[in-house]
Amino acid sequence: MKDYPVYPVIEVNLSGFYHNSKLVVDMCKEKGIQVAGVVKGTDSYEHSYTEIAQQMLKAGCTMIGDSRMNTIKKMRETGMNAEILLIRVPMLSELADVVEYVDISLNSELENIRKMNSIAVNMGKTHKVILMMDLGDLREGYINEDELIRDAIFIERELDNIHLYGVGTNLGCYGSIKPDITNLTKLISIAERMENEIGRKLEIISGGATSTLPMVMNGTIPNRINHLRVGEGIANARDLQDIWGIDMKGFRRDNYRILAQVIEIKDKPSYPIGQIFVDAFGNTPKYEDKGIRKRALVALGKRDIGDIFSVIPIMKGIIVEGGSSDHTILDVTDCEMEIKLGDIIQFEASYGAMIHSTYSSSVVKEYIYDTSD
Secondary structure, eight states: OOOOSSSOEEEEEHHHHHHHHHHHHHHHHTTTOEEEEEOTTSSOTTTTTHHHHHHHHHHTOSEEEESOHHHHHHHHHTTOOSOEEEOSOOOGGGHHHHHHHOSEEEEOOHHHHHHHHHHHHHHTOOEEEEEEBOSSSOSSSBSOHHHHHHHHHHHHHHOTTEEEEEEEOOOSSSSOOOOOHHHHHHHHHHHHHHHHHHTSOOSEEEOOSGGGHHHHHTTOSOTTOOEEEESHHHHTOOHHHHTTOOOOTTOOOOSEEEEEEEEEEEEEESSOOSOOOOOTTSOOOOOOOOOEEEEEEESOOHHHHSSGGGEEESSTTOEEEEEOSSOEEEEOTTOSSOOOTTOEEEEEEOHHHHHHHHHOTTSEEEEEOOOOO
């Protein structure tokens, strides 16, 4: 393990990013599906996502997706010339930047698209849009199919500087709706109705994100789905296995490793002493009385990783007990090694820890390569 002058540190394994990107791209290519490599939450604004994006592009991703205009602008300013997809429907206040810096955007409001057309006319550009259909997850997208088709016809016939690039959907985010043959076949049906109305084929039918990958793996993805937006499945490949029970054999799950320093090591009771009320965040956690235990405090907290339980200790026998804004409390009684003041504890990161720690200015980012793949 490398020594760093300041902690906490998050190590970003670029070799693992390439490895996972190549696995996803290759399995999708067999089904005629192109992959947008989503860099959202994978890196810090200061580092502009460029290193990670380059690994995805080298592995065969056809475009880079992100949700925030500030990071997209930063990517452009640092030389990113690949096609960029804005994966959050745009704000009215950022439409000029969307047209200037983004090639393709997901959309669900005709007013936004009309205004982008006017901006594109003034800039002498053409902007591509993918219209989003809400198939039950109840986040972004048209809920009324007829409205979607009506707007698609208007865009195609009336907006000369907007190119109707495709139709897409989002599943498995807010409403926890699982992608399946029924909802993705419905998306294809909507796309084909749209094609009949505008008199041409759409370039893109975007069938969702990482949560759609199991359908690629088991061969059930409908034939006309030809685009996916994949972030977590490349970045750390944990959710599909840990939550969905999907065998992610061959994928790297250690692309993010968080290193935090022990700032206190003491034997303490495992149950709080006194009248239990609420913690610093207004919650009343449940505590288990395990007697006196050896506890280590590390300088890593909710400000750095979000949910304290979103990090997984690598060393056997260490248990995350809880934490607060700036501390994580570890039970190290049964640790396979003796933990001392100043020791560095290594953690793997779930998706939540990844998106918080990469954005935290208090967590140092370090890029590494290895040869394990």
